[in-house]
Amino acid sequence: MIKVVILGSGNVGRHLFKAFKNNSEIEITQWYSRNIKDIHPYSNFVEITDQLDKLVLADIYILAVSDDSIHDLSNQLSFSNRFVCHTSGSKSKNELNQKNRAGVFYPLQTFTKEIEVDFSKIPICLESSNSEDMITLKKISKTLGCSYYETDSNQREKLHLAAVFVNNFTNHMYTIAKDITDKSKIDFNILKPLISETVNKIYKLDPKEAQTGPAIRGDNKTINKHLASLENEKHKELYKLITDLINDLDHEKL
Amino acid sequence: MIKVVILGSGNVGRHLFKAFKNNSEIEITQWYSRNIKDIHPYSNFVEITDQLDKLVLADIYILAVSDDSIHDLSNQLSFSNRFVCHTSGSKSKNELNQKNRAGVFYPLQTFTKEIEVDFSKIPICLESSNSEDMITLKKISKTLGCSYYETDSNQREKLHLAAVFVNNFTNHMYTIAKDITDKSKIDFNILKPLISETVNKIYKLDPKEAQTGPAIRGDNKTINKHLASLENEKHKELYKLITDLINDLDHEKL
Numbered sequence: 253m254i255k256v257v258i259l260g261s262g263n264v265g266r267h268l269f270k271a272f273k274n275n276s277e278i279e280i281t282q283w284y285s286r287n288i289k290d291i292h293p294y295s296n297f298v299e300i301t302d303q304l305d306k307l308v309l310a311d312i313y314i315l316a317v318s319d320d321s322i323h324d325l326s327n328q329l330s331f332s333n334r335f336v337c338h339t340s341g342s343k344s345k346n347e348l349n350q351k352n353r354a355g356v357f358y359p360l361q362t363f364t365k366e367i368e369v370d371f372s373k374i375p376i377c378l379e380s381s382n383s384e385d386m387i388t389l390k391k392i393s394k395t396l397g398c399s400y401y402e403t404d405s406n407q408r409e410k411l412h413l414a415a416v417f418v419n420n421f422t423n424h425m426y427t428i429a430k431d432i433t434d435k436s437k438i439d440f441n442i443l444k445p446l447i448s449e450t451v452n453k454i455y456k457l458d459p460k461e462a463q464t465g466p467a468i469r470g471d472n473k474t475i476n477k478h479l480a481s482l483e484n485e486k487h488k489e490l491y492k493l494i495t496d497l498i499n500d501l502d503h504e505k506l
Numbered sequence: 507m508i509k510v511v512i513l514g515s516g517n518v519g520r521h522l523f524k525a526f527k528n529n530s531e532i533e534i535t536q537w538y539s540r541n542i543k544d545i546h547p548y549s550n551f552v553e554i555t556d557q558l559d560k561l562v563l564a565d566i567y568i569l570a571v572s573d574d575s576i577h578d579l580s581n582q583l584s585f586s587n588r589f590v591c592h593t594s595g596s597k598s599k600n601e602l603n604q605k606n607r608a609g610v611f612y613p614l615q616t617f618t619k620e621i622e623v624d625f626s627k628i629p630i631c632l633e634s635s636n637s638e639d640m641i642t643l644k645k646i647s648k649t650l651g652c653s654y655y656e657t658d659s660n661q662r663e664k665l666h667l668a669a670v671f672v673n674n675f676t677n678h679m680y681t682i683a684k685d686i687t688d689k690s691k692i693d694f695n696i697l698k699p700l701i702s703e704t705v706n707k708i709y710k711l712d713p714k715e716a717q718t719g720p721a722i723r724g725d726n727k728t729i730n731k732h733l734a735s736l737e738n739e740k741h742k743e744l745y746k747l748i749t750d751l752i753n754d755l756d757h758e759k760l
Contacts, residue, residue: 319727319728320727342720342728342732360696360697360699360700361699361700361703362700362703362704362707362718364711364716364718366711367707367710373699373703374699375696377696401693401696403692406690407690407692409731409735410686410687410689410692410735411687411690411692411696411697412732413686413732413735413736414684414686414687414692414697415700416719416720416732416745417679417680417682417683417686418679418680418697418701418704419700419701419704419718419719420717420718420719420720420722420748420752421748422676422680423704423707423708423713423716423717424713424717424752425671425672425676426671426672426676426708426713427713427714427717427755428671428751429668429669429671429672430668430712430713430714432668432671433664433665435664436665437661438657438664438665439655442629442631442653442655442665443614443665443672444708444709445614445615445627446614446615446669446672446673447672447673447676447705449616449623449673450616450673450676450677450705451701451704453618453621454677454680454701456620456621457620457621459677459678459680460681460684462677462680463681464617464618464673464674464677465673465674466670466674467674468674471573473573473574474573474596478596478670481663481664482667486747487751489747490744490748490751491670493740493743493744493747494674494675494678494744496740497678497740497741500740501681
């Protein structure tokens with residue numbers, strides 16, 4: 253049984269709590285939040301606290317807090333030489349105070365309060381200061397059914413950057429598309445099968461090979477018509493820039 | 507039984523052929539391609555031709571050809587007052603020579619030669635010059651199991667523009683991400699669950715509501731770190747521009 257203390261009650265903290273709660277190989281020994289009201293509804297299932305000096309002994313302390321809070325929170329821990337991890341994609345392991353054994357448990361997924369996630373489908377990026385702590389991280393990942401990868405801080409940062417493109421920026425493409433369809437009184441749902449198929453393709457083809465559309469065809473008539481049709485100046489600029497980038501790809505091939 | 511002649515042997519033409527071939531309510535009377543070699547392998551299943559003056563009588567002629575060829579090909583048809591459709595998202599119905607009854611049968615999907623598609627999951631945008639021809643278009647859509655929408659040329663053009671964002675541009679976000687992971691010797695597969703979840707969210711939330719990441723959080727530290735980490739100048743520019751656009755959204759809310 254791995255004893256875990258979760259610190260933080262944001263999206264990641266809550267999703268971790270749910271994933272750990274029904275797991276027979278993990279015991280959530282305690283859940284800390286500075287806003288104890290947030291986790292009060294869970295007090296029947298787990299010991300909760302808002303006092304750092306009341307933290308109990310555990311095999312791992314998971315700091316599921318915002319990037320900017322990791323450093324301070326790890327400084328405030330009153331114990332030392334225990335195993336303390338953060339869950340951030342973009343922060344180095346060294347962001348954690350080195351009085352404890354530092355590690356990273358970064359679930360590479362987008363968490364939204366309202367939406368349930370199947371933890372077993374989430375890849376976890378793991379990092380630790382010694383091989384024994386890595387064993388703990390791997391055990392936790394395995395018991396959740398997750399695939400896991402040992403990545404150093406540099407690789408994890410690059411992954412986080414790539415994640416911004418495939419998740420945050422892709423989602424913004426959907427926002428722009430919905431803006432266009434809304435303005436023309438078209439049901440956005442018409443686009444959803446296309447959105448799904450775009451993703452299905454990456455399981456079958458390299459994205460470069462999967463590229464279609466006016467930019468890769470060099471279809472300037474359509475490109476110009478689209479540019480004229482876009483009302484938002486920044487959307488025009490974006491359309492030009494991505495078209496340009498897709499064009500560059502085509503030249504790489506030659 | 508609806509008698510169909512397909513003109514064109516590109517991705518759309520081939521996918522239409524496959525979808526119609528096993529359909530008991532549709533008879534592919536003929537398949538035309540100016541490059542008859544392309545469709546020769548199908549000559550056991552359908553009459554093929556590369557001569558426009560040999561086209562037989564049918565209820566509908568579907569021009570599944572490139573945008574730029576629609577006008578010329580429709581001019582070259584030797585008959586008149588028959589029902590002739592194109593399959594383009596961005597061209598007006600009037601691109602077709604008006605000696606025939608013009609229509610549009612635009613399957614809103616991305617077609618790749620190597621990848622099978624389930625036609626029943628494709629929304630079709632329909633347009634015709636009269637209600638009787640619309641009935642034919644709807645019958646074809648229904649018998650394929652497709653959802654279909656009557657859209658005018660303006661709406662269809664806007665849909666096509668929106669499709670470029672959700673399909674072509676999103677795919678380019680994947681290309682950039684793969685470029686980043688490849689350069690850091692990270693397995694691109696790690697990102698696939700995140701890519702899938704990003705899409706799953708649009709079935710549950712408005713994309714504006716689903717937006718996460720450093721841009722919407724106003725997390726300038728991470729944004730600056732990402733910008734410093736990007737090697738390609740156009741990728742930097744793109745990162746800035748989309749971050750800016752996501753920021754604008756946040757201000758809209760206030």
